[in-house]
Structures are given as C-alpha cells and as structure tokens.
Amino acid sequence: MIVVMNHAANDEQIYKVVERLKREGYNIHLSQGVERTIIGAVGENKGSGCIAVEAMEGVERVIPILRPYKLAGKDYKPEKTIIRVNNLEIGSEKIQVMAGPCAVENRDQLIETAKIVKKAGATILRGGAFKPRTSPYSFQGLEEEGLKILAEAREITGMPIVTEVMDTKSVELVAEYADILQIGARNMQNFILLKEVANTCKPILLKRGPSSTVEEWILAAEYIMAGGNDKVILCERGIRTFETATRNTLDLSSVPLLKSLTHLPVIVDPSHGTGKWSLVTPMSKAAVACGADGLIIEVHPYPDEALSDGPQSLTGDNFQKLMVETFAVAKAVGRTLGA
C-alpha cells in the first residue's frame, strides 16, 4: 500500500502513520519529496487486516497496490479454467450457447422453445422459475412448478439447464433441479447468497451487477471460490449508464479485460445487454469476435406474448439466423460453436 501524505502534513503525523503501519506488520519505505511525503508499506498485513489509515491526520490518500482478489486471479492460476457440465466444456475452444425463454410460463411454451433452440444448435437450456421483477405487480415466476418443467425439458432434449436462484432459502431446491445455478445481476453482491451457492457443487453463472466494476465482479466470484466452489462462469450483461436507447450498455471490452485478469470463463448476454431483439444477433457476433466463451440468449416462440422480456426475445427463426451467423464468426476466430 502507498500512503500519500498531504502537502501540509507535519513530522508527527508522518511518524504516527509509520508507527501504525509497522504495528500492522508492514515494512516501511519512506520517500520525502519536495511536495509530498510518500510512505510505502510492503509485506503482508499480519494485524487486524483492516486499518483505516485514510482516516489519520495528514493523510491525503491511500493507494492499494495488490489486487484484492486471489483465487480468481491469473497470478494465482495462470491456466484457463474449463468447467464441465455433462459432456460440455465451458471455457475451452468450444463456445456454448445457452438459450431459452426469460421465464418458464407453462409446459408447452418451454418444451416448444427447448426443441427450437436445440434444433438450432444451442447446447444449454435457460429459463427462469424464480423471477426478480422491478414491480411487485409483474409476473413473479412459477417457482418449483417451473423447475419441474425445466427438468422435463432436459429429459426430452438432453440439454442441461441453467436457472436463477434468488434467495438462500431456495438454494437447495433449485440445486436439486438445475445443472448450473444462475446468480442474477441484482444479486451479484448478495454476499450471503454467494456463500450459500458456494456450498453446492454446481457450476455458478455469475451475472455482472448493473453498477459493478470488473474488480467488484471478480471479488463476487472470489466469494464463491473462497467458499470452496471454483466453478464460476462470469456473464457480462451490460451496465447502467446515461444511454437509454438500449436497456443497458453492453460492456464487451470487459471480455478481453477479464481474460487478462482471471482464469475463469466469460460469457455474454446480449439480450439483457441491449434490450432490443434486433441488436441481439450483431452483438452475439461481436461477443464471440472479442473472445467470449459462450452466449446466453432469450428465445420465445411468440415474443409479443411473453410474460417478460418480450422486446428482447428472438423468435425461433431469428435465433437460427443468429446461430448461423455466429458460427461463421466463431470459425474466423479459430473456435467452434457448441458440443
């Protein structure tokens, strides 16, 4: 850690900061420039792990040097993590496409969609049984009934299923049915939920929070990994910015950035990232072009009748077009789509 003292800091203030840091077990490098005194604190904190040097008199700012995560970082594990779900690999040269409706609405809707996306080349089925909705008056999901329908669709199509878990109380239930547990964007920093899903042995699809930095997102993955589960899939789904022409601002640069910081697989959700079905196919191609390990796409046979997210859902035909076009881009970057 680097502590920058302010212009007017006096010797006593500097001395107190140095002593404080020494007490915490740091080795000190003092550098007294003309305008500022800089205190370098090297070594590991062997004390309380938690000192608020910034609150000490004379301190202008404190700059951490080490990245705050360990297990998720490339320093710790340079080789890529490949997560296996049944016979599928997530994080290898193969790009997996997860597809399905936003919400499981009824048996017919889900089974029909599952067959459509399977036929077009999707390898994993998505569908929400528990739905986080901004308004209490919106459809909140079929809950366990929805999980059962998902399980049936898996039996029929052979595709593993990914579905969201919203609360610690239902982790056990959802884990019984799902092959991959999804942590939604709004729950990225629901730390108790992160600890709880770490206790399952399931792969976790961790969506980026709408106002989360890449570093905070990796720290959320670190919560799961520190809990003993290293099967974390990061999912870029857009951040909230001033631009309202799209539902979110899909931050595709996070994909190659994450690849340089962490060993975990990264997938992209262009459906939530844009909120407009007509932008989903171009952004899927872009995601694959910049290195995404997978896509998660909302598909609904009749988007205008969808109980949620209709405007961003693809029809079966449009999804098939997406797969054909994305396949070509995947090939151009030396990868393959699917199983």
Next chain:
Amino acid sequence: MIVVMNHAANDEQIYKVVERLKREGYNIHLSQGVERTIIGAVGENKGSGCIAVEAMEGVERVIPILRPYKLAGKDYKPEKTIIRVNNLEIGSEKIQVMAGPCAVENRDQLIETAKIVKKAGATILRGGAFKPRTSPYSFQGLEEEGLKILAEAREITGMPIVTEVMDTKSVELVAEYADILQIGARNMQNFILLKEVANTCKPILLKRGPSSTVEEWILAAEYIMAGGNDKVILCERGIRTFETATRNTLDLSSVPLLKSLTHLPVIVDPSHGTGKWSLVTPMSKAAVACGADGLIIEVHPYPDEALSDGPQSLTGDNFQKLMVETFAVAKAVGRTLGA
C-alpha cells in the same frame, strides 16, 4: 399506454396491435399523423397484465403513461406518512438523526459511541451486526453477538436501534432486536427479502440502490407496502457515477423530488454518499436545507481504528459540531432536530 408505430408500419400491423390491445381490455384511440400512427390504449389492463407490444411488428416504441406504483404514490395518499418509533416521529416537522458506527466491533466501542451520539443530540442508534462487504476477506460483522450489544446500548441510552438485515434467513432474528430494519443499498432489489421484511411489523429503512432510479426505488418500497407494511423510510445514500473523487454521488435533488411523488419520509446518508468525513457536515446541512426528514451518520470514537468505513466516520467532536451547525439550518427551514 401510447404505442408509436414506425414510419413504415402497414395497415395490417396497426390492425394487429389494435386487436391485441382490445383483447387485453383497453379502449383504443387511434391517431394517424403524416409521419407516424399513434395508438392510445386507455383503461385498465384486464388481461394477463403483461403484454409485450414492443415485440410486435411495426411498433417503434411503447410509452407507459401511468406511474407503475400505487400505494407509495401521492395520488393514492396525498398526506405525508409519519412513522412512529417509540416516542419519535419520522416524517413530521421533527428531523431525526440516526448515528453510530458502521459496524458493531465490540461492546466497548458501541457503548462509548452510543453515549457520545446521544449526548450530541442523536435520537436513534445505528450499527451493523451483519455487514455486506465487497471482499470476502473483510470483516463480516459480529452477527447475533452484535445484535445483543446493540440491545444493551439501547437499554443504557434509551435510543431505539436501526440495523441491517441482509438475508431472509435472519429476518426473524434481526427483527427480534431491532426497532428499525435497514435494507442496504445492494439489497434494494432483493425482492424476496423485501417481501419477507414486509411481514414484520417493523419500520423499514430502505436505502437507494447505487444504480437505481428514483422510480425503481419507489417500486422497491411498493414491494414492502404491497406486502402489508406501510412503514417505509426512504434513504438517499448516493448513486454510482463516473466521478470517483467522492465514494458515491449524493443525489440530493431526489429529496424534494420524492416529496412530490410519494408520501413517505426521506432521510439522507451523507457518510456513504460522500465517503469522506470532511464532507459529511456540509452535506448534512444541505440535506436538511432541501427537505430531508432525517440523517444517518457514521460516528466512531477512533475512525482510524474502525474495522470498516473509517475514512467516512466522524469523531465525537466532529459529530457534535455537525449537530450544532445542522440545528441552525433546520431552524432556518422551519424545522427542529430530534425528539
């Protein structure tokens, strides 16, 4: 709802949208301009409550007209809601100041802080027993032990306590001890938690999410109110923007804006809003000047030893100064501080 058809929409597409809206029980006003056809849908949706007209062919955009919340709105209840906690009023002409440490660290720290803030004029004691922390390696709170210490401090000082509840599993436990349950910023859209705290009869302090609009925040309050608990206190604590010189951007305009939209009390947290103790007093005065019904302030006897949020914590002396200065501003706007 207003449906704007695109420039090239044909008669069949318009007809289909109209028919669809009629089926949902709307009365239709059709307005065919030179450049666009506009379809007004009036009346209440008596159908599924959930149609994705935006996904229909030929539709450019859909503009909702009615505000999406009811119980929390001034249309529904024009007079101000005043929430009583023991003998205190929140939302009346009296401004309540909640103060205390970010986290309960140990008995001595909390009791000492409680006495300090009480003496300076605070009326409610704050302190976290369950702490949401960005890193899994940071201090996570004393949990039930912390709640017990809070209860003891209440006994000693007579101040009611406000403390955060992070998860559905601990709602019952926290509600046993706390006078006001706090929903933290990161949990503002943890909808299952919102439903659960609605079931307690406790007042809920609902912090604004860092990337939540005022409308989404009111909808989160609506979740609690729709669950039968109308004792919701809104707490502005800053939003996330590109500016990093402060920890968050304290959006004080939300205070008078909320007063025009809702009947609920609004308080301000300048500690998290700025992240710098030296800005807390000026922003407390500003909050009161623009109409806040209360403040929630982090105070620590030794900020540089705080296990969390030291840089934004006031010492006892600084907190007393805050109270004196804010008292003058409260008087200038025709209000009083405290009990």
Next chain:
Amino acid sequence: MIVVMNHAANDEQIYKVVERLKREGYNIHLSQGVERTIIGAVGENKGSGCIAVEAMEGVERVIPILRPYKLAGKDYKPEKTIIRVNNLEIGSEKIQVMAGPCAVENRDQLIETAKIVKKAGATILRGGAFKPRTSPYSFQGLEEEGLKILAEAREITGMPIVTEVMDTKSVELVAEYADILQIGARNMQNFILLKEVANTCKPILLKRGPSSTVEEWILAAEYIMAGGNDKVILCERGIRTFETATRNTLDLSSVPLLKSLTHLPVIVDPSHGTGKWSLVTPMSKAAVACGADGLIIEVHPYPDEALSDGPQSLTGDNFQKLMVETFAVAKAVGRTLGA
C-alpha cells in the same frame, strides 16, 4: 407530442393547454382516462417552434413522438450513404481502416508510422496536429507544421489523411490539408464549429461525445447536414461510465442501433474506447463483427516514447496482427477490408 396532465389537473388547466397547442397549429386529440387526461398534439408546429408546455400548470410531462432529426434519419433517406474519399468508399461493403499516431510529433515519426500502417493494409492515415489535452501542461500539437508533415506523408504513401480541427479559426487552414476533417469527442456539441465545417465540402468524421446519447450524436450530425454537408461519418469512441478499468466504455451496441436509425456510415475507435493497447485488437474484431464500416486505430512505432496516448497505441507488429485477424472476421460477415 403527447401531453400528460397530472392527477389533480382541473378543467381550466386542461383547457389552457389545449388552447395553447391549437394556437401553435396542432390538431388536438383529447383522451380523458380515469387517472389522467392525455392530450395528443398532431401535425406540424407552425408557430414559434418552441413552446414550453411542460411549464404550464397541471402538466405532468410532455412526450415527443417524432424523432428530432430529419436529414440524418432513415425515414428521410432509407438507402445507405456511401462517402467517397479519393478512390475509397466509406459506408459500402468495404471496411476502411484509418491508422496512425495520436499526435504528429515530428517528420520521422509520422513518415515511419505511415509506411508501417500502409504496408499492413490501412487505407487512410490519421494523426493529430491540433491536440485537445486535459492539462495545459501537456503537448498541444505541432499545429500547421504538423499539417505539412501529414501532407508529405500523403504524398509519399498515397493515403488520404484525417486530422482534427478544434476551432472555427483554423477550419480553413485544416481543410486546406486534410481529406477528412475530424470533430473530436469534446467538440461534438461545439455547435458553431459544426456549422463552420459544414461549409467546407470535406467529409466530416464526427466522434461521439463522452456523455452524449445516440440521439444527441445524430443531432450533431444533423447540424452539419442542415448546413449543407451530408458527408458525415459517425465514430463511436466510448462513453464515460463508472467503470475505470478501461479509459471509456466502448458502446458497440450503438453500431447496429445507428444502422437502424440513420443512413450514415459508422466507424469505431477502439484505441480511445478502451485506452489499453492489449484490448484494441479484440475490440476491432468485435466492431467489425457487429457491422462497423471502418476502424480508426492509434499506431506508434515506439509507444513508450509517444507524446500522447502511448498506452493505447499499437506497435507496427501488433497492428499487422490486428489487420490479419480483423480481415478474417470481416470475411465471416461478408465484407472486405480496405480498398
């Protein structure tokens, strides 16, 4: 335009708004719902063009229906605009790559860079002679001397040049040398400059402002087009968000979105968009995959000696790698790179 009256608006207030709109030449559609009265104003404003209905009593909000731009929109001109610079096409199936240093530093640096990028396949040379710099103490560009060096590089390599014009006073001078005039991001809403460059017959590369919506950006193009110059190239270069891990947040979704709203060519600047050279190649591929008509890339033979933007500049070798990889993606989406 749709005027939504508030819940409590009375008949007189409604009447006044209606009369006001009629006076401006609108036809009125009145729709009185249970909760709100809605006033639709149809037709063209034949009055002052500027009424502040929102400021009238009883008005809750005013919703414009028509897009505020005309010449730049697809309603006005559905077919794509192709801009010709010498024998090059911008906006056709051919993707143009503009490359060169951030700033022209001296003759040797520019000529060397020009040869490098030409050899790798770039078709247009970029380089700044007038440099907008955040600090007054940073290198501000060689000004006319820089323009002369650019002209010499054009002569040697045959590549047309694009360079920034920062001020109305130097429009004539820059237009004498440049083949394409660049309006920098910070000048996107420098409306007098926009009007001035409209008077040249040169193509204008219009960068998106860091806090500009897509709509404001198209309106900036409209300024140039309303001034008689329809050769506008839009350039996405990232917007400012809370994420600081990248210099800006490259909003690639704007590319297909713009393609649906306007007929103008759209190119992407991944150098400023990310601020990190290691992200430039993946984001170039993503840009092409989602439909960009071109790229503008910073290249410097010795990035660590660059007088500006070194960290985001590619070496010659890295640029060549970019061209090879991007070529493959262009082919996969049915397009070609370059002349």
Next chain:
Amino acid sequence: MIVVMNHAANDEQIYKVVERLKREGYNIHLSQGVERTIIGAVGENKGSGCIAVEAMEGVERVIPILRPYKLAGKDYKPEKTIIRVNNLEIGSEKIQVMAGPCAVENRDQLIETAKIVKKAGATILRGGAFKPRTSPYSFQGLEEEGLKILAEAREITGMPIVTEVMDTKSVELVAEYADILQIGARNMQNFILLKEVANTCKPILLKRGPSSTVEEWILAAEYIMAGGNDKVILCERGIRTFETATRNTLDLSSVPLLKSLTHLPVIVDPSHGTGKWSLVTPMSKAAVACGADGLIIEVHPYPDEALSDGPQSLTGDNFQKLMVETFAVAKAVGRTLGA
C-alpha cells in the same frame, strides 16, 4: 509517480523502466515485494514531460502522485480568491445571486425580467445571446442584438451582466458587453476557447462539463489561469448520470470538495442541475447550506412562453420566494445574500 510492475515482470523489464525514468530526471526508489516490484519516481520531470511508461513491457499500472494542476490548487495559494465585479465580491462571505432568463428573447422580456430579479434581490443579471442548442432547429439566440439588450438592462438596473461566449471568433465581441464571460458546460474542454478568454481581463464563469470529473474541471480552470487570468468562478450545474427523473444530477458534494482543493469561488446552477422549476428553490437552499458562494437561477416572467428552458424557469413570484427562503439559510451558515 509510482510504477507498479506486473507479477511476471522480469529483471530486464524493471531495469529498462528504471533507466527510462532516470533519463527523464527522476530519482528512483525501488521496492521489491514478494508479489510486485514497485518503482517510485521522485522529483520533477526535467525531460520531455511526457513519457508513456504504461506502454513499457512488464508495467501493470502507473499512479501519479502529485495533483496535475498548480495555480488553481490550495497548495499554491491557500487563501480564498475573491473576485470583484464592480462593487460586488464573489468568493467572500457575501453570496451573490445571478438571475435572468435562459435566453434573451427580446427587449421587453429581458428588461422586465431584469427588474423583477433586481427587486427580489439578485445582484447580477444573466441572459444568453449566443445559445448552444442540441438541435439545429431550435432558437439559437439573438447574438449581438441580444448583447445590446443586456447592456441596456445593465444601464437601467445597475446590475453587471454574465453571458455565454461560445466561440473564439466572438470572444472580443462578447467581452465588449459582458462583465462576466460564461463558458458553457459543453465548452468546458474547448481548450482553445479557454486560452482565448484568458486573454480578456474579465472574470470567467466556468461551468462544469456534464461528464467532467472535479479534477478535469480544475484543469480547465488551470488553462485559463495559465493564460494569465486568475479570475475564475467555478459553477456546478450537474453531471450526466443514469437518472433521468432530473435533467442532470446536481453534484452538490463538489462544492465542499472544491473548497478543500482550490481557492476559487464556487457557485451552483440548480436550474440546469435539476431541469424542474419546482426543485430549484430547495436545491438553492441546499447549495448555500453546503458552502456555495453564489447561485445562478433561470427566471422568466412567462415560463411557458420561454424560447428555451421554460420547464426549469421560475416565475417572478417563485424567484422572490426563493430569495426569502435562501436568505434564511445563508444567515444560518453565517453568510449574507447579495451586495
């Protein structure tokens, strides 16, 4: 400057960075930790002033230590700057209120408004003759005609005038008429304009750019001061965020923050900051409560007929109410309103 080498940086890479920094005249402090090597570069850069160490191999990041501005900083000049305009002081204990219409529309409108605001206690008259408008089809201002009307209003009321200058070509003209030159938000980083207004001896009201950090804003002031004009008044007018319920997000925390970083006066524009007239009075009181040296307020006798910014303009009556209420808050913080 602190250079953090990455985990895998080898001795040669470290050596090269050290040599490079030495060549630029820095003294080097090397600190080799277990996980990272840190290079401290102390002293002033005596070389090119511009090295891109971040682009060197093995470098993870570069952290500047010194603030990038000098003249505007409190290190350079600890005592507050008081700017005199006629007999008025800006930056002293007296709070100045600038008021008037957004745009000068005609003689009657301006003179009437000037009298109204003067009577209510405003001390400086605002009004735009050159108007930056998002759309080319909006009213663009009366230009010199508007300046003449402003001058007449000054003669009648005795109030000095503040008005915007948009372009270098009109600096001389505007300076002939205005007492204070305003640089609009969109021009905060129009560096050539900043240099040009520095050459007048007039006080400059420098609005914050909608996506500018406080540091960039101070650097814009530094441009003017480095040009020889130290009469800079900073004006907070809101930043652009995801929240659209207000026109901008008024960042009032910037007021006390600026007071700690710079010696320049700081005023607040709650009209643009909120975009809603009903929020202007509460936010004016908040601005004064947290330390603003002045306000700039839009007033129009008939807001619904305003050619621009009607929805955020106060009527004369509302402005008078603002003055009375703000006066009370000013007194509560130990200051006075006006002359």
